Structure formats: structure tokens, C-alpha cells
Amino acid sequence: MPESITVLVNGMPVQMQAGSIVSAALLKAGEPCRLSVTAEPRTALCGMGICFECRATVNGVRHRRTCQMICCDGMVVESDR
């Protein structure tokens, strides 16, 4: 079994298998990656870094493409607003 790690998604601890991508943690938590300018919730669509719908704030940096990032233990992920 891969090691289990904890990621904070909008303040909630989420258990993820090591090697998971960050957008999966947002999906597992049921949180949007970002809100559009008209406040619609958005989440990963293409899963390959092209559509930019999966942007979220990771460790304080806005607009990270979370489908292209691997989860780390203790990572802080917040929906972009």
C-alpha cells in the first residue's frame, strides 16, 4: 500500500495516497478548484494542464494548475476566488 498523507483543502484535512495529484484532493473533498468571475464553481476538466480550470491556491500561491501537481504531506490547498 502506498503511504497515506494529509492535505488541507479549504481547512479540511483530506487523506490522500502518496503520488496523488492535487486536483484529486479537491475532488475528494468536494471543493471547487476555483470560482469563475461570475462565481461559478469550477474543477479540473482536461486533467492535462491545458484548460486551466483546475487552478487553485497551493501553499499561498494563487493560480497553480492542480492537475499538474503531486500532493505533499501538509500541503495547504485553497479554492481560488
Place this chain on the structure above:
Amino acid sequence: MESDVLIVGAGIVGCACARECALAGLRVCIVEDSVTGGGATAAGMGHIVVMDDSPAQFELTRYSRSLWQQLLPKLPRSAEYETRGTLWVAADEEEMVEVRAKHSAYGAGGVRTETLNEAEVAVEEPKLRAGLAGALLVPDDGVIYPPAAADWFLERALAIGATIVRGKAISANKGELRLADGTKLRGERIVLATGTDCSLLPSLPIKKRKGHLLITDRYPGFLHHQLVELGYLKSAHKLESDSVAFNIQPRRTGQLLIGSSRQYGDEDSKSDAAILTQMLERAQGYMPELAQVSGLRVWTGFRAATPDKLPLIGPAEGLTDDRTIWLAAGFEGLGITNAPAAARLLVDQMLGRAPEIDAAPYLPQRMTTQAALHA
């Protein structure tokens, strides 16, 4: 059908003129071959700003800003008007001298400003680097989304009787406007509001002055006012050489619009990596965290620059013998700010109404006098 006024160009100036004509009861037809507000209107920042590079420019921008403020309750949400205020940022003591001079000059002209010291600037805009000398805050300046404002002017004009013809005007002669498709339109007056396009009147003393802008992703709360370095005045005044200046604007979406560059002689609309790099380095010099923000798009546009940096508003006397030709052109970087005033002054002249400010400094006929002086 014959119009009282034919307006060529549905940029923000042409659209504002159409509305003002229609409000005055004139039969007005606007001619545009492309989308509304698709030229310099779409390329600019949309900064509604009082500028004091000359007394005439101060009067026009002050007057026009007051007209924008009157329009404010009527503007649609899509126009994104926000009274953000301008902060003219002073890097050093020498520039603080300028801040104080501007403070008294604006005050004497009835424009409210506040002088901020180093600590006060840091409170207003925490992302500015430490060690700046201060700033001049012009709290009533605004920010707008110009193409939506142009659309609104046009929609209002059409609602009260103006018409629009989609087509390319290829000649304007003695009250007759010919379009590329063979259509002929007649009007008592033909107003050229064609930005940098001088094809209908080649004697127009307008040169293209290229600019670059960059828009970022959304960073709500990063920036609160429109910031312009005071050195902007020095660089914007250079008539011939290329220059960049720190100029940044917060949009309602949280996006940041970063400028600015000025280039003569480059009529290629491609972005220029060298000047863009200079422009962004300049911006980072004032706001180091900009190095971490994500840019979405860069575009260029062309300002319509006149030799004396004032617009041409009124009959094209001295530039043509054709008494039917009028101008609302040559606004350089201030077309968005000055559109309402230009429209008002133009229609005042058409109707013989007394203008609220002296219209003489913007009359096109001054160009012949200037040409004679420099001959």
C-alpha cells in the same frame, strides 16, 4: 436619406458624439465597418484621469471627468466603472517636489488631491516596494471598461433616433460619404472620429504611437488604486524616443492591467519583446511581487498623437477647404477620459451653444498656425 451629421468611426469618441448629437435632436448616422469600440478604444486601459501636462489638457480632462461622474448612475454594470483614484507615485525627494506642485495646481483648478508620505503610501498600497518618497492621491479618478462604455453610448444614441451603417467609408467630400460597397450617404456635416486612420483626410496631423499592455490572472486585493509613476510625465512627454513607465490598474475581476510603453515609428501591431521586458521590469521595480503573478495576455494598440498632444475637436478648418468635414480625433492616451467632453464641445459648436469650457485650444485650425510658426 440626408443626415445632419454623419460620424465615421464607432470608437468611444464617435459613439459619445452620436449620443450627444441625438440628444440635441440632430439626425445622426454613424458609419463603422468593424465592431464597436474595436480600435484604440479596446486597446487602452480605461483610466479616467485628470492630467496636467498643459493647462488646456487639464481643463479638458477635468471637465470630461465631471461629465463621466454625471453619467455614472446611468452606466451599465458591464462598463465596470469604479472610482479607484489615481496614486501618482514619487520615487524620491525630487519627485515629491513635483507632488507638491501638482497638489497646488490641481487644487487651484478645483480638483481634490491629497499628498501622502512614505508611510501613508505603504498603507494605501502595501505591495509597493519600501523606500518610496510618497505620492499624490487623486481620489475621484476612475477606471472603466471602454468597449462596454462605447457600446452603451451607441445603444443610447440608437434608442433616441440615431442610425448605424456597417461599411467602410472610402471618401468624404462636400457632404457625401462613399462606402466601399458603393453606398453614398449624405450629411450636412461629416465628423471623422477615426483614431489613427487618416485615409479620409490625409492632411490630418496624426501619428501612431504604439503601446503595450499586459493583463494578469485574478489577484483580488493585490491593488486598490490606479498607480502611475511620476516619471510617467517625463517619459510620456518625450515626443520622439521610445519609453516605458510604471502604470498599473486594478480591474473589478481582481485582474491587474500593467502598462505602459510609448513608441513612435513602429506601426507593426506585433508585441515587441524588448520593450515589453523593459516595461515589466519597470513595474517590478515598483512592485516586486509582480514577478510572481501570472500574466494572461499581452496586446498592443496605437494612440492617435497630434504634434501638441491636444485633440482635434471641431471643423477641420485649415486642414481642408471642405467645410463639411469636422474632427473628433487625435486623443493620444486620453480618448477614454475625454470622449464625453469632446462630444459635448463638438455639438456645442454645431449648435452655436456656449461651451462650459473654452473650446479654442482644441480647434483643428490651430494646426495651420503652428505649421506656419514652424515653417
